[in-house]
Amino acid sequence: MADAATSPYLVLARKYRPRDFTTLVGQDAMVQTLGNAFKQNRIHHAFILTGVRGVGKTTTARILARAFNYEDASGPHPTLDLSVEGEHCRAIIEGRHVDVIEMDAASNTGINDIREIIDSVKYAPSSAPYKVYVIDEVHMLSTAAFNGLLKTLEEPPPYVKFIFATTEIRKVPVTILSRCMRFDLRRITPEIMTAYLQSILDQEAIAFEPEALAMIVRAGEGSARDNLSLLDQAIAHGNGMVSAETVRAMLGLGDRARIIDLFEQLMGGAIGEALDTMRQLYDLGADPQTLVADLCEFTHLVTRMKIVPAAADDVSLTPDERSRGAALAGRLSMRALTRAWQILFKGHEEVARAANGLQAAEMALIRLAYAADLPSPDDLIAKLANQPAPASGPPPAAPLARPSGGGGASALRLEPAPVFAADPAPAPPRAPAPPLAPAPPAARARVG
Structure with missing residues (x-):
């Protein structure tokens, strides 16, 4: 000993x-x-x-x-x-x-x-x-x-x-x-990496939460050394216990469930609630740039689930990401998801360059929330196609109110606008005049 x-x-x-x-x-x-x-x-x-x-x-x-x-x-x-x-x-x-x-x-x-x-x-x-x-x-x-x-x-x-x-x-x-x-040499898949970390924790006799391991595996990006270094840090940070709360605080991550709440609020146009959630996560210690990156990551996850439903089987996902992400993938259109990705990706760059990261992050969320309310081009075309066609004649003139203090009728009658006849057809162009013949030499001499 x-x-x-x-x-x-x-x-x-x-x-x-x-x-x-x-x-x-x-x-x-x-x-x-x-x-x-x-x-x-x-x-x-x-x-x-x-x-x-x-x-x-x-x-x-x-x-x-x-x-x-x-x-x-x-x-x-x-x-x-x-x-x-x-x-x-x-x-x-x-x-x-x-x-x-x-x-x-x-x-x-x-x-x-x-x-x-x-x-x-x-x-x-x-x-x-x-x-x-x-x-x-x-x-x-x-x-x-x-x-x-x-x-x-x-x-x-x-x-x-x-x-x-x-x-x-x-x-x-x-x-x-x-x-x-x-x-x-390939990146190590999340399934293999999760099992590898679990075996090490079992040998070290250290308790852990599956959600905490999912966060570490996601942050390690397929590198065994990075994952083991993060696991070492998580053990020290949690005083011998690897919990989701300590890993979240260690990595500066927002709660994954709160990130999903924030995403749903933004895509629903609830900008007030979204800003409140953003402020609460910021007060808990989450970095604004990390929050925008988490939103980008979740947008990408929902998009993948929409294209490849089997993406929900990833072991590194939390239960909320798996269930609520699949529901959002079925509800949101591909156009809305790609637009959200573009706005968040641009917002992430702005937050990195801004003097005040929180302000830049909030402005990016405001843009996303208002863009989520915009109708798609298909909706605009359908809306315009369903409007009644305008009448062939001139539109009726709206009555004008009389100035105050005057008597008589309450509205003035406007005369219809005069109708002008169409311009006459233009005359055909005249043929160009033939060029003048040059003067004889004698005439040129007299002129000189």
């Missing part, structure tokens, strides 16, 4: 970092491809891993380094079955193996850094079967560094493996990409 109390705290993202492919979440397609390559002994010498932040690029690189250098009592043999630690596994996991070299290209961008790799490639590994070079954020290398790496990358020694990781695959030259086996 004393050791646990005095040892430094290890964050969840490091404590539960996958150490083999069985614990790597959300990348089944890549694992299957690698498994087939290892079984057939068709292991490429260079790999490039791409994907958004926190999906497991560096983790996958370390697991691959373990798989290349796996060695047990029977000898070295590359394998993806890492359930039993091999001779080199512990040192590779802890990042201290001499034959697994990790380099951050963000801080080592020049040709001189690549020359060190090129020079060291000539020497065989000291203890492991393969010498593995892991270059993170490889897109940050300079053009000269990429060019210096080309020849070595194309024909490396048989004991060398390269693993590149990047979040900007388009910035990597095609000459590098053509020499690597590429794997695109």
